[in-house]
Amino acid sequence: MKSRTRVVVIGGGIAGCSTLYHLTQEGWSDVVLVERNELTSGTTWHSAAQVTNFGVTPTMLGLKSHSIRLYKELSEDPDFPINYHHGDGGIRLANSESLMDGYRHFASQAKGMGVNFEILDAEECARRHPLITTENLVGGLWDPLDGDIDPAQLCQALVRRARKAGAEVYRHTPVTGLTQRPDDSWIVHTEKGDIDCEIVVNACGYRVNEVGAMMGVHHPVMSMEHQYFLTEPIAELVERVTRVPLLRCPFYDFYSRQEKKGLLIGFYEQACKTWGMDGIDPNFVNALCPSDTDRVLPVLENVFRRMPVLQEIGIHTIVSGPITYSVDGAPLVGPIPGKRNAFCIIGLRAGLGEGGGHGWLLAQQIVHGDACYDTWVIDPRRFTGHANVELCALKAIEEYQNEFRFLYPHEDRPAGRPVKTTPLTPVLAAEGAEFGVVNGWERMAYIKPSPDFHETHSFRFNEVFQVVADEVAAVQTGVGLTEVNGFNRFEITGAGAHDWLDRMMCGKVTRKVGKVGLGYLLNHHGNVKTEATLANLDATTIWYGSAAASEYHDMDWLQMHLPQDGSVQIRSLTNEHTILVLAGPKAREVLSSVSRGDWSAKAFPWLSVRRAFVGIAPAVVMSVSFSGELAYEIHVPNNQLYAAYLALRKAGAEHGMRLFGSHAVESMRLEKGYRQWKADLITEFNPFESGLDRFVDLSKPDFIGKDALLKMNATGPRRKLVSMVLDCTHAPTQPGDRILQDGRAVGAVTSSGWGYRTGKNIALGYIEPAFAAPGCEVMVEVVGKPISAKVVPECLYDPDNARVRA
Numbered sequence: 001m002k003s004r005t006r007v008v009v010i011g012g013g014i015a016g017c018s019t020l021y022h023l024t025q026e027g028w029s030d031v032v033l034v035e036r037n038e039l040t041s042g043t044t045w046h047s048a049a050q051v052t053n054f055g056v057t058p059t060m061l062g063l064k065s066h067s068i069r070l071y072k073e074l075s076e077d078p079d080f081p082i083n084y085h086h087g088d089g090g091i092r093l094a095n096s097e098s099l100m101d102g103y104r105h106f107a108s109q110a111k112g113m114g115v116n117f118e119i120l121d122a123e124e125c126a127r128r129h130p131l132i133t134t135e136n137l138v139g140g141l142w143d144p145l146d147g148d149i150d151p152a153q154l155c156q157a158l159v160r161r162a163r164k165a166g167a168e169v170y171r172h173t174p175v176t177g178l179t180q181r182p183d184d185s186w187i188v189h190t191e192k193g194d195i196d197c198e199i200v201v202n203a204c205g206y207r208v209n210e211v212g213a214m215m216g217v218h219h220p221v222m223s224m225e226h227q228y229f230l231t232e233p234i235a236e237l238v239e240r241v242t243r244v245p246l247l248r249c250p251f252y253d254f255y256s257r258q259e260k261k262g263l264l265i266g267f268y269e270q271a272c273k274t275w276g277m278d279g280i281d282p283n284f285v286n287a288l289c290p291s292d293t294d295r296v297l298p299v300l301e302n303v304f305r306r307m308p309v310l311q312e313i314g315i316h317t318i319v320s321g322p323i324t325y326s327v328d329g330a331p332l333v334g335p336i337p338g339k340r341n342a343f344c345i346i347g348l349r350a351g352l353g354e355g356g357g358h359g360w361l362l363a364q365q366i367v368h369g370d371a372c373y374d375t376w377v378i379d380p381r382r383f384t385g386h387a388n389v390e391l392c393a394l395k396a397i398e399e400y401q402n403e404f405r406f407l408y409p410h411e412d413r414p415a416g417r418p419v420k421t422t423p424l425t426p427v428l429a430a431e432g433a434e435f436g437v438v439n440g441w442e443r444m445a446y447i448k449p450s451p452d453f454h455e456t457h458s459f460r461f462n463e464v465f466q467v468v469a470d471e472v473a474a475v476q477t478g479v480g481l482t483e484v485n486g487f488n489r490f491e492i493t494g495a496g497a498h499d500w501l502d503r504m505m506c507g508k509v510t511r512k513v514g515k516v517g518l519g520y521l522l523n524h525h526g527n528v529k530t531e532a533t534l535a536n537l538d539a540t541t542i543w544y545g546s547a548a549a550s551e552y553h554d555m556d557w558l559q560m561h562l563p564q565d566g567s568v569q570i571r572s573l574t575n576e577h578t579i580l581v582l583a584g585p586k587a588r589e590v591l592s593s594v595s596r597g598d599w600s601a602k603a604f605p606w607l608s609v610r611r612a613f614v615g616i617a618p619a620v621v622m623s624v625s626f627s628g629e630l631a632y633e634i635h636v637p638n639n640q641l642y643a644a645y646l647a648l649r650k651a652g653a654e655h656g657m658r659l660f661g662s663h664a665v666e667s668m669r670l671e672k673g674y675r676q677w678k679a680d681l682i683t684e685f686n687p688f689e690s691g692l693d694r695f696v697d698l699s700k701p702d703f704i705g706k707d708a709l710l711k712m713n714a715t716g717p718r719r720k721l722v723s724m725v726l727d728c729t730h731a732p733t734q735p736g737d738r739i740l741q742d743g744r745a746v747g748a749v750t751s752s753g754w755g756y757r758t759g760k761n762i763a764l765g766y767i768e769p770a771f772a773a774p775g776c777e778v779m780v781e782v783v784g785k786p787i788s789a790k791v792v793p794e795c796l797y798d799p800d801n802a803r804v805r806a
């Protein structure tokens with residue numbers, strides 16, 4: 001066994017084997033995989049091993065396409081062919097038009113990425129799968145490439161290729177401890193000796209937290225017991241030459257695929273169980289959980305309704321095993337928050353289908369820092385301290401119960417809520433607030449017009465439309481108040497702070513005390529990493545503000561690049577402060593009546609910051625606006641938030657002040673063309689492509705990403721972010737939907753919604769540069785149908801910013 005290597009991958013299931021293989025593909029051959037027992041002896045060996053292409057985000061879809069391409073290639077390797085039923089096809093069933101709307105959107109997104117799903121009616125579903133009835137069926141989504149693979153052969157094939165490229169694999173080598181050296185390298189302690197390495201990867205499946213604990217980390221992953229049945233042969237399948245397609249049923253909670261001449265049927269029962277919450281028997285190896293047919297009987301009844309022939313068919317095998325879930329159901333593939341040189345590929349609920357792609361994206365992150373797709377949807381840093389073991393259990397149960405049910409726009413599921421609140425949460429709830437969730441925080445979405453108001457989540461405009469319209473009107477004509485909780489806020493201090501930030505950001509960094517500036521941080525490839533507001537409270541105290549979800553992400557990036565000489569310090573205030581946003585033409589009058597000082601446009605112009613009192617509450621006030629109206633961000637410590645709120649409410653009452661929520665904010669920022677981090681600003685594009693030219697200063701001697709940006713710039717933009725206006729009123733387009741020119745996909749939507757002040761259906765999206773000029777006519781798909789649209793100037797509302805400067 002080697003005593004020194006570059007990367008140690010811990011765990012020899014599909015996650016570890018795929019990572020090892022892809023590291024060698026990225027050119028790193030001095031890499032090792034250690035496995036406590038035999039390869040695939042965790043969950044992988046007994047997986048139903050279906051491989052599907054469906055993904056709700058471009059990244060998930062893209063990585064699954066990679067798996068399919070890779071598995072096909074492996075299956076055709078003349079030296080070591082493996083069993084892969086490629087292209088049996090699969091149907092996701094729907095019992096409502098609103099589910100079909102979702103499929104129409106996902107099909108549009110997929111087509112833009114070269115994946116041809118088909119929308120089927122109920123009869124066509126039954127024609128393609130001869131065992132199903134059309135009872136309670138509206139239609140389905142056809143995925144032509146669905147299939148299943150032999151999991152053990154797949155892992156062996158990956159490892160075989162990795163070994164050929166120089167990687168080594170040590171079986172029966174349990175990792176017993178991890179020690180990080182002062183230089184951030186690691187010692188991996190195993191039962192067979194220590195291995196020094198630069199980087200460790202946790203790919204330990206359901207034992208993820210045993211290995212996590214070795215580095216003092218709790219990973220937000222929980223295992224669930226999951227069962228499938230294998231049936232006796234079915235006459236109809238015995239007679240058929242071709243195999244029947246896979247089935248996924250989001251409302252009857254089952255899946256199936258052909259296994260020999262019978263079916264494999266898997267269950268997502270409502271009465272489901274977590275597994276291993278209080279520890280796992282060390283001897284649970286190549287093992288199964290006890291089967292429990294009673295638990296799945298209600299699902300089985302539904303399976304019989306869908307496939308009546310099964311009522312006559314016997315069951316010959318039951319498989320029950322642990323399957324892992326994260327808090328939002330998507331895996332955690334990337335850097336481990338708060339740790340250096342440590343990565344994970346964990347929480348895989350569909351690891352056989354996705355594992356090829358996840359290993360690919362992880363290897364790219366390890367070797368190059370970022371991957372070809374933006375990996376935020378699988379980034380381990382998207383959950384912060386709140387994702388403890390109890391929340392993980394509740395969310396894993398909920399995810400399991402909702403398997404195959406995609407989330408509708410603006411939908412957040414209820415389990416474990418509220419997680420993070422401020423003193424205002426119950427106050428706003430009493431005012432009728434409906435909440436959404438941002439990084440665990442309950443964020444006010446809108447105020448319900450009546451206590452029994454209920455939103456029907458949909459891909460079309462729904463009953464919330466008018467509610468938001470009224471909130472926007474109040475902000476536009478008078479004044480509104482909203483709470484922005486969880487906003488990421490770091491206090492950066494020290495004599496070297498500005499010089500250091502100047503190197504971190506690609507544009508000018510304002511040093512003037514009392515001034516606020518917006519700026520962008522690039523990765524080493526010159527693409528957009530994050531967006532931050534810098535507010536100079538005094539000569540050496542800067543508040544760095546960024547999106548609520550970016551707390552761990554930004555902290556890791558900043559810490560990683562801190563000067564070694566101690567000239568800069570960072571402290572997070574994210575969980576200690578909350579923002580109250582006062583917006584609208586009467587905002588100044590309200591603020592002036594509760595806060596001493598001169599708040600006139602002359603004394604406190606747009607992009608200013610000042611410490612003040614709001615009533616009796618200490619606050620940091622910034623004149624910045626995400627709405628395009630005159631606005632103030634009032635940052636208040638949480639213990640005096642209620643006091644500040646009461647003062648503002650009282651003063652606002654005289655001016656007809658209304659509460660408004662995040663939906664109204666979203667609408668107004670679209671009209672201004674302001675970008676949203678991780679919707680419009682992603683690591684796939686550089687700041688010029690993202691339309692951030694005015695925030696880049698190439699005359700600066702240096703900043704992170706500058707060389708790469710210069711090189712990219714020389715070859716011209718790959719795509720350009722544009723604003724578009726759509727010629728329809730029934731529905732918004734959705735992120736991922738195709739932008740078409742002469743029937744060809746020339747771009748994809750990144751964010752969208754109705755602009756109430758402009759009366760326009762707006763979308764932002766990346767488009768080929770040839771079609772990016774304002775005035776260019778394109779088509780944009782809206783719930784699956786192409787709609788005429790026009791590229792417009794990015795700012796549709798008050799382009800001169802007269803209102804924010806007023």
Ligand SMILES: Cc1cc2nc3c(=O)[nH]c(=O)nc-3n(C[C@H](O)[C@H](O)[C@H](O)COP(=O)(O)OP(=O)(O)OC[C@H]3O[C@@H](n4cnc5c(N)ncnc54)[C@H](O)[C@@H]3O)c2cc1C
Pocket residue numbers: 010011012013014015016034035036037038039040041042043044045046047048049050051173174175176203204205206207210211226227228319320321322323324345346347348349350351352353354
């Ligand atoms: C019943 C069932 C059906 C499923 N069906 C499908 C399906 O149809 N399609 C699909 O895509 N997915 C399916 N899945 C999920 C899929 O099987 C898993 O997502 C996948 O196998 C997880 O792989 P993994 O590598 O993350 O974990 P594992 O396969 O569990 O591998 C982790 C490895 O880490 C090793 N390890 C742990 N601790 C240590 C240590 N201290 N030192 C060294 N090694 C260690 C373990 O021994 C193990 O081999 C199913 C799961 C179940 C339970």
